[in-house]
Amino acid sequence: MARTPSLRKLRYFVAVAESGKVTQAAVDLNVSQSSITTGVREIEEELGVKLFDRQAQGMLLTREGTRFLQQVRHVFQAVDEAFDSTRVHSPTLTGRLELAMSYTVAGYFLPPLLAQFQRRYPGVEVRLHEAPRPVIQAGLKNATFDLAIMLVSNLEPDTPLETHLLIRSPRRLWVGSHHPLLERRQVGLEDVAQEPYIMLNVDEAEQTALKYWAPSGLAPRTLFSTSSVEAVRSLVANGAGISILSDMVYRPWSLEGRRIEHIDLSDPIPTMDVGLAWDAGRGLTPTAQAFHDALIEAMAVG
Known part of the structure; x- marks a missing residue:
């Protein structure tokens, strides 16, 4: 009977798939390159398919690898949901969160993280606003938005916003x-x-x-x-x-x-840097603070 790859090996696979390089995946996960290489090879052997084309430019997903990546992401989503449904939630936290985001964040970064937050804090109503950077900055300043997830690499150095970097995307x-x-x-x-x-x-x-x-x-x-x-x-x-x-x-x-x-x-x-941003003078509302903390936790675990 074929063995099922461990979650640890699956994380190695996802890290290589997302970065395209074993060296970067090792840095991201704080493990050795040999551990990453061995883990990915063992998954390929267990599945009996080639997941990556190994080229001078890096590790490129094959068609089978792309399909497998989609399934693995479903696995990690199911694990997150299992933990979220079991852990003690915060039923006392209620209210509204006015969350702004840029186009790229809305389509390629936020959805799974938002779903995880909503499962953890069902009493918080999250209202989403997609907007360009100048509108987001103005909205944070005049309290139209409580918090934003945006391309913080696009912000000017003297912007009056507090930020927290989430990822750097090459x-x-x-x-x-x-x-x-x-x-x-x-x-x-x-x-x-x-x-x-x-x-x-x-x-x-x-x-x-x-x-x-x-x-x-x-x-x-x-x-x-x-x-x-x-x-x-x-x-x-x-x-x-x-x-x-x-x-x-x-x-x-x-x-x-x-x-x-x-x-x-x-x-x-x-790099294209994605992060949280909020008005430095007003600080964070309770719902914004909860979202801020949950997102940082999710990124650290992921």
């Missing part, structure tokens, strides 16, 4: 599965500038991109600018262009089932 180059840049030992912005570029323009992505392009004296040759991550994904996968986006929104397959690869760039590219 940005990498996205290319189609047969793109010639995959054959290069090193790829930089100079190489990217020669290719048609698909520019994402939500959450100030275009302004951020132009800032890190500026020191090189180069600029992307933008073929198409869009607010849709799925449009970027499809255009890249079908060979229409390339793009630099964060790992948080990376998926190895387009909606049509075409493969997307990602490449580490030799030029310094800033």
